[in-house]
Amino acid sequence: MKASDLFVQCLEAEGVERIYGVPGEENADFMKSLEGSSIEFILTRNEQGAAFMASVYGRLTGKIGVCLGTLGPGATNLITGVADGNMDRSPLLVITGQGALTRQHKESHQVMNVVAMYRPVTKWSCAVNAPSNIPEIVNKAVKLATAEKPGACHIELAEDVAAMEVDAEPMRPARPRRPVPDACVIDEVWDKLKAAKSPLIIAGNGAIRTRASAQLRTLCEATGIGALMTFMAKGALDLDDPRCLFTVGMGQRDFPQLAINAADVVLTVGYDPVEYGPEKWNADCGAEIIHMDFDPAESDQFYQPAIEVVGDLAHGLSLLNDRVKRDGAPSYDLSAQAKLRNKMLAEFAxxxxxxxxxxxxxxxxxxxxxxxxxxxxxxxxxxxxxxxxxxxxxxxxxxxxxxxxxxxxxxxxxxxxxxxxxxxxxxxxxxxxxxxxxxxxxxxxxxxxxxxxxxxxxxxxxxxxxxxxxxxxxxxxxxxxxxxxxxxxxxxxxxxxxxxxxxxxxxxxxxxxxxxxxxxxxxxxxxxxxxxxxxxxxxxxxxxxxxxx
CATH class of the missing domain: 3.40.50.970 (Thiamin diphosphate (ThDP)-binding fold, Pyr/PP domains)
Incomplete structure (x- = not known):
C-alpha cells in the first residue's frame, strides 16, 4: 500500500474519528487515503481554527484531537492553536505536510524546519523519513499526547514519503495505566490533615480529568474541607455544594486569598502553575503545602510542598477517602471558608x-x-x-x-x-x-x-x-x-x-x-x-x- 494509506490506517487503529484542517498540495496523497477511511475530515477556513477545534474536541472527550495543515504557512498558521492546546493540556495530534526529502537539504519553495519549530510547543515533534516507521511514530505520538499531562504531538509527512510503497501494519493502541501513589505517602497526608486546624483545597485542571473530580467531591463531603478551583478546574465541585468556594486566579488580590491566608494546610489537587503561579497566592511562602498530581511539583521558590503525592489522582484521592471513612472526619475551623462562600454568593447576586x-x-x-x-x-x-x-x-x-x-x-x-x-x-x-x-x-x-x-x-x-x-x-x-x-x-x-x-x-x-x-x-x-x-x-x-x- 501507499505510505499515506498506512498512516490513515494507523489513525483509525488509534480511534481517530475526525480531523480538522486545511490541506495543501503536499497533503494530496494523505487526503486521497482519508477519502476511503472511516475518519471524517472537517474543512476549516484557517489552520488556527482547526487547531482550536481539535484542542477543544480532545479536552472534552479525552480522546486524541487531530488537526492538519500543509507546509510553510499552513504549519505556521496552526502553531498558535497548537501551543494553546498544549498548555491547556489537551490531547492533540498535529499533522503537517512537507516538501520532498530530495529538496529539504537546500533553500526551496515554502520549505522550513517545521519539526524544530514545533518542538517548543509540543511534547514531541517528529518527521517520517521512512514509510516503515509510520506505525511506530503514530503510536508513540498518540500515546504521548494522551498521557498525563496531556498535550500536543506533531508528525510531519513529506509529499514523496506519503507516495512511497510500504508493507507494514498498524500497531496496537497503547494506553498504559498510570502508576498509583504509595499507601505510605497517603498515610502521611492523612496524618497532616488530621493535625490541621483549617485545611483548604486548591483544585487545578488535573482535578477534572480521569475521574478525579468524583473522588474530590467525596473527600470534601466527608471532611467538610472547602475547595477553591482555578479557571480550568470549574465544576470539580458543584456550584451548589456548600464546600464549593468558587474560583481563584484573578491577577489582583481577591476574596479567595483571605481563605488561603486563614488555612494552615493547603492541599493542591491537580494544580497546574501555568494557570495561576504560586507567587500569586503564596507570596510570603508561608503556606504548608501538600501536592497531589500526576507529576512531581514544579521547582518554584513559592511552591515547596511538605509532601508530594505523585501518581494517579483519582486513585490517590480514593485511598485518602478510605482513611477518612476508617477514622472519621476531624473537627476543623472552616469559618473563613464559609464567609468566603457567602461573600462570593453576594457578589454573584x-x-x-x-x-x-x-x-x-x-x-x-x-x-x-x-x-x-x-x-x-x-x-x-x-x-x-x-x-x-x-x-x-x-x-x-x-x-x-x-x-x-x-x-x-x-x-x-x-x-x-x-x-x-x-x-x-x-x-x-x-x-x-x-x-x-x-x-x-x-x-x-x-x-x-x-x-x-x-x-x-x-x-x-x-x-x-x-x-x-x-x-x-x-x-x-x-x-x-x-x-x-x-x-x-x-x-x-x-x-x-x-x-x-x-x-x-x-x-x-x-x-x-x-x-x-x-x-x-x-x-x-x-x-x-x-x-x-x-x-x-x-x-x-x-x-x-x-x-x-
Missing amino acids: EHADDTTTGAIRPQKAIADVRAVLDAGDILLSGVGAHKMWVARHYQSHEPNTCLISNGFCSMGMPLPGAIAAKHAAPDTRVMAIVGDGDIMMNVQEMETASRLGSDITVLVWEDKEYGLIAWKQEQEFGSHTDLSFNNPDWAALCQAMDWHHQACPDAADLQDCLRTALDHKGPAMVVIPIDYRENMILTERLGKIDQTF
Missing part, C-alpha cells in the same frame, strides 16, 4: 436583576447566561476582559462545562471551539462568550459553522476596544493608550454568513434573547453593549479588602 438600558453590566450578563444554561450545557470563554468576569462569576455544576483557555491564553478559541464542542457533545447545548476583539480573530469560521449546520450560540460583548489591555493599563498607569477599533455590521455579517442574529441593548431582555438563540436550530449570535466601567469599580473595591475576613 449583585446586579443580577439589573434592567438598565444602553449598556449591560458584566455581572448581569453572566447571571443571565447561567440562568438559561442547564447543568450539563457547555460554555466557552475567549480571552479579554470578558474572560475575567466569566472566570470570577460563572460557576459550574459539572466538570468540562466551562472551557477557558488559561494556560497559553490565546484569543480566538471560542468560535471554532464551539463547533468542536458540538461534535464532542452533540446532544448538549453550546454557547460561547466572546469579546468583539476575540471573535474577529477567527471570524471566518462563521462560514464553517454555517456549512456544518453547527447548533451553537455566540454571545458577543461589544465595547469596541481591547478591553482587558485597557483595564490592565488603567490599573497600572491610571489611563490607557488608544486601543479602540470599529466593528462590522453584525446583522449584515450574520446575514452574509447565514447565521441567526439578535441585538440586545436592554438588560431586561437578555434572557429572552439568549433563549431564542439557544432554541434556534443552527448558529446564532447575540450582541450586547457591555458596560466595562465595572472593571475599574471592581479593581478599586478589591484594592480595599482587609487581610482577613
Whole structure:
C-alpha cells in the first residue's frame, strides 16, 4: 500500500474519528487515503481554527484531537492553536505536510524546519523519513499526547514519503495505566490533615480529568474541607455544594486569598502553575503545602510542598477517602471558608436583576447566561476582559462545562471551539462568550459553522476596544493608550454568513434573547453593549479588602 494509506490506517487503529484542517498540495496523497477511511475530515477556513477545534474536541472527550495543515504557512498558521492546546493540556495530534526529502537539504519553495519549530510547543515533534516507521511514530505520538499531562504531538509527512510503497501494519493502541501513589505517602497526608486546624483545597485542571473530580467531591463531603478551583478546574465541585468556594486566579488580590491566608494546610489537587503561579497566592511562602498530581511539583521558590503525592489522582484521592471513612472526619475551623462562600454568593447576586438600558453590566450578563444554561450545557470563554468576569462569576455544576483557555491564553478559541464542542457533545447545548476583539480573530469560521449546520450560540460583548489591555493599563498607569477599533455590521455579517442574529441593548431582555438563540436550530449570535466601567469599580473595591475576613 501507499505510505499515506498506512498512516490513515494507523489513525483509525488509534480511534481517530475526525480531523480538522486545511490541506495543501503536499497533503494530496494523505487526503486521497482519508477519502476511503472511516475518519471524517472537517474543512476549516484557517489552520488556527482547526487547531482550536481539535484542542477543544480532545479536552472534552479525552480522546486524541487531530488537526492538519500543509507546509510553510499552513504549519505556521496552526502553531498558535497548537501551543494553546498544549498548555491547556489537551490531547492533540498535529499533522503537517512537507516538501520532498530530495529538496529539504537546500533553500526551496515554502520549505522550513517545521519539526524544530514545533518542538517548543509540543511534547514531541517528529518527521517520517521512512514509510516503515509510520506505525511506530503514530503510536508513540498518540500515546504521548494522551498521557498525563496531556498535550500536543506533531508528525510531519513529506509529499514523496506519503507516495512511497510500504508493507507494514498498524500497531496496537497503547494506553498504559498510570502508576498509583504509595499507601505510605497517603498515610502521611492523612496524618497532616488530621493535625490541621483549617485545611483548604486548591483544585487545578488535573482535578477534572480521569475521574478525579468524583473522588474530590467525596473527600470534601466527608471532611467538610472547602475547595477553591482555578479557571480550568470549574465544576470539580458543584456550584451548589456548600464546600464549593468558587474560583481563584484573578491577577489582583481577591476574596479567595483571605481563605488561603486563614488555612494552615493547603492541599493542591491537580494544580497546574501555568494557570495561576504560586507567587500569586503564596507570596510570603508561608503556606504548608501538600501536592497531589500526576507529576512531581514544579521547582518554584513559592511552591515547596511538605509532601508530594505523585501518581494517579483519582486513585490517590480514593485511598485518602478510605482513611477518612476508617477514622472519621476531624473537627476543623472552616469559618473563613464559609464567609468566603457567602461573600462570593453576594457578589454573584449583585446586579443580577439589573434592567438598565444602553449598556449591560458584566455581572448581569453572566447571571443571565447561567440562568438559561442547564447543568450539563457547555460554555466557552475567549480571552479579554470578558474572560475575567466569566472566570470570577460563572460557576459550574459539572466538570468540562466551562472551557477557558488559561494556560497559553490565546484569543480566538471560542468560535471554532464551539463547533468542536458540538461534535464532542452533540446532544448538549453550546454557547460561547466572546469579546468583539476575540471573535474577529477567527471570524471566518462563521462560514464553517454555517456549512456544518453547527447548533451553537455566540454571545458577543461589544465595547469596541481591547478591553482587558485597557483595564490592565488603567490599573497600572491610571489611563490607557488608544486601543479602540470599529466593528462590522453584525446583522449584515450574520446575514452574509447565514447565521441567526439578535441585538440586545436592554438588560431586561437578555434572557429572552439568549433563549431564542439557544432554541434556534443552527448558529446564532447575540450582541450586547457591555458596560466595562465595572472593571475599574471592581479593581478599586478589591484594592480595599482587609487581610482577613
